[in-house]
Amino acid sequence: MFTSSSRSAGSNDFSALYRRTGVETQVLAATPHHLVALLFDGLLESVARARGAIEQRDLITKGEAIGRAVRIVEEGLKAALDMQAGGKLAGDLRDLYDYLTLRLTQANLRNDPAPLDECRALVLPLQQAWAEIRPAA
Template structure:
């Protein structure tokens, strides 16, 4: 019987106990990590590393698309942006173009920063509401 990996247990618990907003933030962080690794793959002429990490980033973008609440008007705009980013990553993969990866990283960074602000505002509202009781 293999010993439990405490780091893996911590990661699993943090995902299970996270809010939807925190999970979205984790996806953005993961996407940025894989985009950076894909860019390193291009710089080091490591085609396999580039391809695998671009595909991981595309999978995260697809997951973000699936989780969109299409009853919210902004979701249609986000869906179009996610589709555009996936297309740019296909082009980056074919052309070995790190500037296209940088473009997608820029968008993801903006989304990540926005989500961080939303999470902070929600927490402040929750704490304010609890203080009023």
């Protein structure tokens, strides 16, 4: 079951696997509302990780974190919008998500934490509002 290379893997490998498994379990058991909440959490976590990486001048981690944040916005939040049923609100959110993607890209290209701070400031109220409208279980 375990090869010699997997037995010698560092504790970081196992903790990453544990975290990933925990996230996968949450996703499989989540309601659609909870899935969006997880996307907001993941986006803010990625933005914070990218900001820290810029401060540490860790370009690889910065690129990975910003890439993850962009994927969450584009493939998660934006893709989940129902443009027909959502009307103007969905259109406004789509425009906001486009702007977030632009600012994340600028932060990446310029190694500038200011766009990341702006993204965080724009997403936090959405995350909080989404938590407040949680459906009753």
